[in-house]
Amino acid sequence: MNLSFRHISKSFGQLSVLENLSLEVAAGEFVALVGPSGSGKSTILHLAAGLEPSSSGLIEAGGSKITGASPERTLVFQEHALYPWLTLERNVALAREFQGLKRKEALKEAQHWLSQVQLDGFEHYYPHQVSGGMRQRAALARAFIARPKLLLLDEPFGALDALTRMALQDVLLQLIEAQKLTVMLVTHDVDEALYLTSRILVFSQRPAQCLADIEIGKNHAERDPAVYAEERQEILSLLGIRQTNPLQQNSKEFSYA
């Protein structure tokens, strides 16, 4: 499902978050939105999800105007947003129940998706009984069970430790590979954006303007590490960051002296 923002402005009261922003995402693309905190990236996702109307401009998904939330365009939140009063299985099944499926069948599908995110055996646990990484796995299962065409990820792994984050990034890549989805990911982590996506949009401070549109291509395995380092450096400098950590610069001549 392609997505297009045409001359979008959005303000909350006096605060103008987006001003005359236009962007196009083609069907099947995996796009990362990178930018400083509070630059309006999450607002872009909320607009695309149909959770909020834009103040002006036109947003289209799959060729038709977005007027409200729809399970075709699903959103994964930073803080999992699972319901604490439901078991993981029921949380995941609920997405299908809302679409009119009988609970019994919804639970059967939930079983399948929980095993896709390696949560077999944890169906009957409540969210507070499992780790943060497992909660976010369940949140991914809940997003995928609804068979969305557009997946919106709002810093989905931002609250996780580095190892858990890496494990979940791979889970996500596998799920997306099998589904051929259009994905939009908001992240603070430049490495995450470079690892997961095929295109990176770098945003300015509020009101968000697109500073750079970097095509990376899909075939991550064949990429040249030198190009990777170059792109990383370019994005960081656009964000106003000058890192001096030699381990993270892929430099050949660092020393510990």
Added chain:
Amino acid sequence: MIHKPPVQTNFGVKGASSAGKRHVQQLASRLRLRTWGPYLLASLAIFLIWQLAAFALPAFLMPDIPLVFKRLGRELSNPVFVEQIVGSLSRLAVGYGAAILLGTLLGLASGTSGLLRSTLKALVVILQSIPSIAWVPLFLILMGFGNAPIMVVVAIAAFFPTALSVMNATESVQKTHLQAGRVMGANRWQLMRFVYAPAVTPELITGAQVAFGNAWRALISAEMIVGFGAGIGRSLAYSGEIADMPGVLMGILVIAILAAIIDQLILEGAKRKLLRYRYS
């Protein structure tokens, strides 16, 4: 080649070992003693004062504890006494039940509409200062001598704490929980049923417990004033009129014991059942 140890799939889930369970059980029983201990002490203090007063005063003014308990034991097999208890509890059930239902529905509805919310809040401010018993003459004249005015007064007493707590809880339902529901395609009714209702349940139960205290006090006082049908309040008032002190003290005792049973067994039980996700 790297040797891989067998994959551990427990992902660090909390507690599960039998030793851990035993420890939790021990802790639970100690906690139970800690909550019940003070109640036991307080009850003993009341009984002590009562018994001391009984020593000091003649028996027709202050009968002692054994006498009153003997009377209670005898009354338990008396169909008239049983009828009084059943009468009071059924008035409570209707009035309190209606208040919980109406309070929950209005509380939920007002959480989603600003106008309804501010109106309901103003209503609470205006009406809450009126003691529920002050409504008795009004409803007695309006509805006539019978069960209805008592049940209405009980409902008024229980309505406000219920509606207020549900309303506040509805306002503070987590935004992401609602957004998640909408993104999954929930309609208005599904949001109510699957998101709002379970989210406000903890506060609803707290409100219902406060409401029960109000309802119980209103019930006994209304029964004492209206004097219709069989009821604990009416029987207590009657014992007072004929200066039957053992009957008066027994009435007070029954009121306290029934309230404790309803609160601790029924309401606490409902809380543990409805909020079992918190205790598991």
